[in-house]
Amino acid sequence: MLKFGMYKNIEAEYKDAKEIYAAFGVDTDEVLKNMQKVPLSLHCWQGDDVVGLEEGAGALSGGGILATGNYPGRARNGEEIREDIEKAMSLIPGKQRVNLHAIYAETDGKHVDRDELRPEYFKKWIQWAKENGIGLDFNPTFFSHKMVESGYTLSSKDDRVQRFWIEHGKRCREIAAEIGKELKSTCINNTWIPDGSKDLPADRMTHRRILKESLDEMYKTKFNKEYMIDSVESKLFGIGSESYVVGSHEFYLEYVMRNKDIMLCLDSGHFHPTENIFDKISSVLAFSPELLLHLSRGVRWDSDHVTILNDDVLAIANEVKRCNAYDRVHFALDFFDASINRISAWVIGARAVLKSILISLLEPTELLLEEEEKGKLGNRLALMEEFKSLPYAAVWNKYCYDNNTPAGHEWLKDVQEYEDNVLSKRA
Numbered sequence: 001m002l003k004f005g006m007y008k009n010i011e012a013e014y015k016d017a018k019e020i021y022a023a024f025g026v027d028t029d030e031v032l033k034n035m036q037k038v039p040l041s042l043h044c045w046q047g048d049d050v051v052g053l054e055e056g057a058g059a060l061s062g063g064g065i066l067a068t069g070n071y072p073g074r075a076r077n078g079e080e081i082r083e084d085i086e087k088a089m090s091l092i093p094g095k096q097r098v099n100l101h102a103i104y105a106e107t108d109g110k111h112v113d114r115d116e117l118r119p120e121y122f123k124k125w126i127q128w129a130k131e132n133g134i135g136l137d138f139n140p141t142f143f144s145h146k147m148v149e150s151g152y153t154l155s156s157k158d159d160r161v162q163r164f165w166i167e168h169g170k171r172c173r174e175i176a177a178e179i180g181k182e183l184k185s186t187c188i189n190n191t192w193i194p195d196g197s198k199d200l201p202a203d204r205m206t207h208r209r210i211l212k213e214s215l216d217e218m219y220k221t222k223f224n225k226e227y228m229i230d231s232v233e234s235k236l237f238g239i240g241s242e243s244y245v246v247g248s249h250e251f252y253l254e255y256v257m258r259n260k261d262i263m264l265c266l267d268s269g270h271f272h273p274t275e276n277i278f279d280k281i282s283s284v285l286a287f288s289p290e291l292l293l294h295l296s297r298g299v300r301w302d303s304d305h306v307t308i309l310n311d312d313v314l315a316i317a318n319e320v321k322r323c324n325a326y327d328r329v330h331f332a333l334d335f336f337d338a339s340i341n342r343i344s345a346w347v348i349g350a351r352a353v354l355k356s357i358l359i360s361l362l363e364p365t366e367l368l369l370e371e372e373e374k375g376k377l378g379n380r381l382a383l384m385e386e387f388k389s390l391p392y393a394a395v396w397n398k399y400c401y402d403n404n405t406p407a408g409h410e411w412l413k414d415v416q417e418y419e420d421n422v423l424s425k426r427a
């Protein structure tokens with residue numbers, strides 16, 4: 001039987017860990033301070049299986065992404081989503097941001113199409129963010145809409161479809177800029193489109209040319225970078241777009257190199273299943289000031305499983321640390337699992353990413369560099385291996401404790417209570 005209340009020696013265990021790390025030249029108190037400076041953006045769409053709040057909203061569709069499962073307790077409106085994220089945030093140490101999608105507009109029962117959205121439909125989110133002292137990020141929604149039925153949005157050969165989505169993109173940039181201005185915290189506005197095809201297209205070129213044209217039009221207006229930064233997210237394949245995705249990595253990499261105001265987004269689930277994004281970080285940062293990461297977990301053909309503390313995520317965090325780039329790289333979660341308690345999904349994913357960041361900050365990187373400089377590459381590898389078993393968990397528990405969040409698995413108790421008292425009451 002799972003026991004609770006077993007983290008009674010957090011301070012003592014931290015003291016021991018602090019000494020061990022100090023012997024390797026790492027100041028754990030400093031690391032704990034730096035942890036507070038790394039914001040993680042929590043995606044609102046985990047709370048309701050990417051359904052959104054539009055009038056007559058149905059299941060996620062037309063985007064090559066899929067939320068499977070029907071665990072009870074899905075949030076059914078803005079209030080419930082906010083209530084659930086608040087619960088999740090209370091179990092995640094440090095400061096988070098919240099990432100919105102355009103389909104989370106609240107229009108008071110009025111039908112407002114995507115090309116008519118305005119900042120006022122996000123005023124509840126903005127108000128809530130102010131009350132909670134958090135920043136918001138944003139995403140236009142290019143899926144779950146009748147205008148994506150052909151499989152193409154910004155890259156559509158149908159002029160009417162293309163125009164509709166360009167207008168949506170423009171509206172979203174205005175909304176994001178307004179959010180950033182209101183909250184005095186730069187809002188990242190990330191564009192991902194599902195455009196692509198299941199089977200081999202004969203013409204790959206035309207859609208890419210149209211996409212370039214659409215983006216140029218969409219990004220024409222310049223906004224104050226203090227309020228909003230645009231980013232673009234690539235993908236290799238999706239469900240129903242296995243053979244061709246218009247917005248590929250090469251496409252957007254080239255696009256951001258030519259459009260210096262726009263930031264690249266790398267989603268860890270959007271590459272070949274054996275390809276990790278960590279080695280791309282230094283390449284991008286050699287040319288771009290900033291980079292957005294979507295932390296997710298690809299499993300077989302799905303790119304959106306709940307993030308866990310695995311080699312992929314650790315390699316990403318270590319790389320950001322070794323590039324000394326925590327002030328240039330933005331971390332956001334991106335997954336959706338409807339088969340488990342949705343609060344747990346958020347908490348598992350967020351705590352895994354934060355643990356990876358903590359582990360990276362605790363790494364005695366200097367010692368690795370020294371061995372590398374000396375050409376002692378066996379020592380370098382040996383140290384990398386040994387560092388894996390340094391007592392980071394004691395520092396993690398201290399971080400949780402200092403931030404008034406449960407240590408270890410204690411948070412499971414809170415989620416169970418919430419499930420019993422709140423989620424299970426939702427029909």
Ligand code: RNT
Pocket residue numbers: 045050065101139192233235267294303304334335
């Ligand atoms: C899909 C992309 C994209 C979405 C969200 C909902 O493969 O990762 O970021 O998950 O916009």
Ligand code: ZN
Pocket residue numbers: 192233267294334
């Ligand atoms: Zn993503």
